[in-house]
Amino acid sequence: MALVGLVGWRGMVGSVLMDRMQAEGDFALIEPMFFSTSNAGGRAPAMAKNETTLQDANDIAQLKRCDIVITAQGSDYTKVVYPQLRAAGWKGYWIDAAKTLRMQDDAVIILDPVNMPVIKDALARGVKDYIGGNCTVSCMLMGLGALFKADLVEWMTCTTYQAASGGGAQHMRELLTQMGSLNASVRSLLDDPASAILEIDRTIADTQRGLSAEETKNFMVPLAGSLIPWIDADRGDGTSLEEWKGGAETNKILGRGPGFGVPATPIDSICVRVGAMRCHSQALTLKMKRDVPLADLEAIIKADNSWVRYVPNTREASVRGLTPVAVTGTMDIAVGRLRKLAMGPQYVGAFTIGDQLLWGAAEPLRRMLRILLEQ
Numbered sequence: 001m002a003l004v005g006l007v008g009w010r011g012m013v014g015s016v017l018m019d020r021m022q023a024e025g026d027f028a029l030i031e032p033m034f035f036s037t038s039n040a041g042g043r044a045p046a047m048a049k050n051e052t053t054l055q056d057a058n059d060i061a062q063l064k065r066c067d068i069v070i071t072a073q074g075s076d077y078t079k080v081v082y083p084q085l086r087a088a089g090w091k092g093y094w095i096d097a098a099k100t101l102r103m104q105d106d107a108v109i110i111l112d113p114v115n116m117p118v119i120k121d122a123l124a125r126g127v128k129d130y131i132g133g134n135c136t137v138s139c140m141l142m143g144l145g146a147l148f149k150a151d152l153v154e155w156m157t158c159t160t161y162q163a164a165s166g167g168g169a170q171h172m173r174e175l176l177t178q179m180g181s182l183n184a185s186v187r188s189l190l191d192d193p194a195s196a197i198l199e200i201d202r203t204i205a206d207t208q209r210g211l212s213a214e215e216t217k218n219f220m221v222p223l224a225g226s227l228i229p230w231i232d233a234d235r236g237d238g239t240s241l242e243e244w245k246g247g248a249e250t251n252k253i254l255g256r257g258p259g260f261g262v263p264a265t266p267i268d269s270i271c272v273r274v275g276a277m278r279c280h281s282q283a284l285t286l287k288m289k290r291d292v293p294l295a296d297l298e299a300i301i302k303a304d305n306s307w308v309r310y311v312p313n314t315r316e317a318s319v320r321g322l323t324p325v326a327v328t329g330t331m332d333i334a335v336g337r338l339r340k341l342a343m344g345p346q347y348v349g350a351f352t353i354g355d356q357l358l359w360g361a362a363e364p365l366r367r368m369l370r371i372l373l374e375q
């Protein structure tokens, strides 16, 4: 039975991964070995079989015992530990949620319902590093990948509405703490039906601007009742790293661009953090290579994979079925607002939502584990 090292299993992505692995019976197929950066020597979770003690996630000798390592610990961890492990001669498979290795030539970005041929080809070539994609990219491709596979897209732009959970466990807590502070600051005014709305509004703005350093430690600024139009590092050219990932990773997943012999599809985004708890949403504008009837586009999207949940483009269906609240915690990728745009018959608008902790993070990792176990 393969010895599988699990690192980062108690974080946001890691806990969802553990849930999914339990739900799908993955632990029956492996000998799990749990690692920790903060509690080495502690007790491993109940899924442990023979390896019941938490190992130090920086202990290369212990990691080297594993046939496969799955990590959701984060990019700082990968940056430090991965090179040491390979330098120590480890030949196992590395499955990772972090961005560090994604764009390396010898790493594959995994999203098997979209790019199984790319994964199979890499396995045949002996590639050992399989990295989960950016959450927004993965959710978008699960929804609209069919249009790219059919080579119908000339270019795409995207505005994202990304949830607090994209930043991890601490970010979700911070959003809720901020919400609590806002509510507390106007509670007596809310209780009084005669209170003036402008007073409530002014008090909220004052509270937001007065949130302490502790209350904004993770987002740097208030997110509750606001939004943040920048996600991840500043690349110094007017774009954020998150926006760059949208184009670079989408093309790599699809096997397009430099190194694949197929021109990249231009894709650009403005990525925005909003006060949603979980689930990344995206408003998309696509220029199609030709005028494809709407009914055909709908059929292509619906037929692509069993997780797409097509939402008819009506007010009733959209407000009920095309929201983070409707999608959160499910494997659904909701696709809706599909319509031709005023710019011309080749221009199409769409809106997608996916739980970025499931399809956007944990699910491709556990599915890659299954692919390895089944080969």
Ligand code: NAP
Pocket (backbone or CB within 6 Å): 007, 008, 009, 010, 011, 012, 013, 014, 035, 036, 037, 038, 039, 057, 072, 073, 074, 075, 097, 098, 099, 132, 133, 134, 135, 165, 166, 167, 168, 169, 170, 356, 357, 360, 361
């Ligand atoms: P996270 O919730 O911050 O967890 C990462 C690690 O932080 C945990 O494994 C844990 O390590 C430690 N930690 C410290 N305090 C904690 C607490 N109160 N609760 C839980 N864990 C705590 O990060 P994440 O969002 O899971 O992200 C992990 C990696 O996945 C990152 O590289 C991220 O970019 C990537 N990713 C995230 C998402 C997403 O939507 N969040 C999507 C795709 C990819 P120890 O147990 O060793 O202490």
